[in-house]
Amino acid sequence: MDFTALPYSIGNKRYRLCPWSGNLLIKKSKKEEKSSKTSEKILKLRLLCDNPYALKTADNSLSYRFDKSKYLKRNADLLIYLCRHNFLLARKYAELKRHVFPNSVDAIRYFHSITNQEEASNLCLPRTLFCAQTSQAFKENGAIFIGVYLPSRSMHAWIIENGIQPDRRDNIWHQYRPIAAIG
C-alpha cells in the first residue's frame, strides 16, 4: 500500500504526516512544499472527501456472515497493538492481505463487533488498516485517509471505498482535512 503525502499549508504553517512515525508535523515555512506523486485512484477518492455530498450512501445490507474466527480477532488485536507502538510496522503488517470480506462495510462492522465501543474513537487507525487488509474491494477502489482537524492537532483516519464512506458510526470524518492517504 502506497503512502501519499497530501501536505496542507495555511499562512506560514505546513501540516504533513510523517510516513514513518504517523506523527503530525507542523513546520513554519514560507516555501512551497512539493506534494508527492498522487495516483489517479487517490485523486479521485480525495475529491470525494472534499465533496461529501458526492459520496454514495452506504448500503446497510449485510453481505458477509460473521464467523467467530479467532484468527480474525487476533489479527485485529495485533493491529491495535501495532498502531499504538509503531505506525510503520502497522502499515506494513496491513499489507499482508487476508481478503475475508467483500468490502470495507462488512470489515468495519466486524471490527466494531469485536472491539470495545467506548474506545471506538481511539481505534480509527487500526480499524481502517484492518479494512485495508481484509476487504477485497480496497485495493482497486479504496484508500485510507488520515486527516487533521485544524487548528487543533486532533487526527482521524477513515476509508473511502467504492464511492462510499463505509463506517456508519463515524460521523466526524468530514471535519478532518486529509493530509495523507494510504492505498
Add this chain to the structure above:
Amino acid sequence: MRYEQPNLSFINARTSESLADIWGDLKGGYWKYSNFINHESNVLKGVRNRADYELVLPNLIPIETGQKWNIINHKLEEEIFTPELKNSGIKDFLIHSKNFFDKFSNKKIGVQLSGGVDSSIIIGLLRFFGISHTLIGYCTQRYEFRTELFIQNLLACNAKESILINYEDYLPYSGLENIPPHQHPDMTCCGFSSNQAMAAACFDASVDVLLTGCGGDLALGDTITTSKCNWIPAIFNYTWLQDIIYTPKGVHLLSFFSDPAILECIWNLRRGQQVDPEKLWARVFFRDFLPTELVDYTYKADFWGLYIDGLLSSIPEIHTIHKQAYELSGNPYFAEKNLNELLKIDLLNCDQQLYQRLEARISAAVWIKSLLAA
C-alpha cells in the same frame, strides 16, 4: 450608550421586591461586591440549569424571560414546557407552522441560514406556504464547513434575497471592546461582533423578525419520554443578544422551535423516541421540505475550529480588557496571573470546560469594563 434590557429584571432576595432594573445600584458601586467565582460556576452549570445559578451580585436575583420568582418558597422557577398529550400528524404541524408565520404577516421575515437541518426546515416551510423571506447567514470557507456551505449556496440560489456574512471577519471573542454596558455578566457576549453584523444586515435589508433554528437540537434530537418534559423554550431565545444587539436595530430574534404550539406538535410526533443526535426522524419527516442532501446525509460542522481561532486571535484584546477590569475594579479575580494560569493550558486541546471557564472570565471582565468605562 446604555441599552434597556426588558428581558432581564431582578428580585431582591431579602425583601422579594421586584426590580425592573438595577442601574441605580450599579451606579452606586454595587458591582464591587460581585462574586465572579459564582459566575464561573454558573457558566459551567449550563443554561439549562439556570434556575440553580449562584448569585453574582449579593441578594440580587436576575430573572430572565421565562423565569418567575415564587414568592412563597423563595425560589426561582422556570416555565417548563408542559405538552398536552394528543395525536399529531404532518397536517397539524403545517397548521401550527402557518399560524406561527401568520403572526408576522405584516412584517418582513428573515431566516438565519446556517446550512443545517433546523433552519432548512423553516426555509422549506416558508417556501411551501409561499411566504416571502430573506436568508441571512454566516459563511466560511473552512474545510469542515464545506457541507454547510453547499446547502447555504443551494438555498441562497433559490431565494429571492439572501445575504451571506463572512464569519471570518466576525470571529467569536472579537470586538469585545465595543460591548455596551449591561446589567449582569453574560457569556453570550462572546459572540457580540458576529451578532452585531447579523443585526446590521437585518437592518439594512429591513428585516423585522429573524427566525432561528435554536432549540432544534433539543426538539428534534432529545429523548422524549411520555411521562415528563424538561424543555425550557425560553432558553431557545437569547435574551442578552435580543436586548443589547437586535432590539436597538429593530429586529426581533426568534426561535421557530420556541413556539409552544409547534413544540407541542413535535413533542407529540416524537413521543417515545430515543435520543436522535443526527435528527434522523426529522430528516425523514420533513423530507418534502428539505434539500435531498439533508435527507440522505447527516453531516454537521463543528464550530470548535472557529471558536478556537477566534480565541487565539483575540488574546491580546482579552488581556487588555482583563487588565482594564483589574485597574478599574481592583478585584483580585482579574489579577493577570489568574488569566495567564488559564491561558497557559494547551488551548488546542478540545477541552470544553477550559473554554467555558475562559468565557466566564472574559464575560466578567467585559461586564466590569463596559460598566466602569461608561
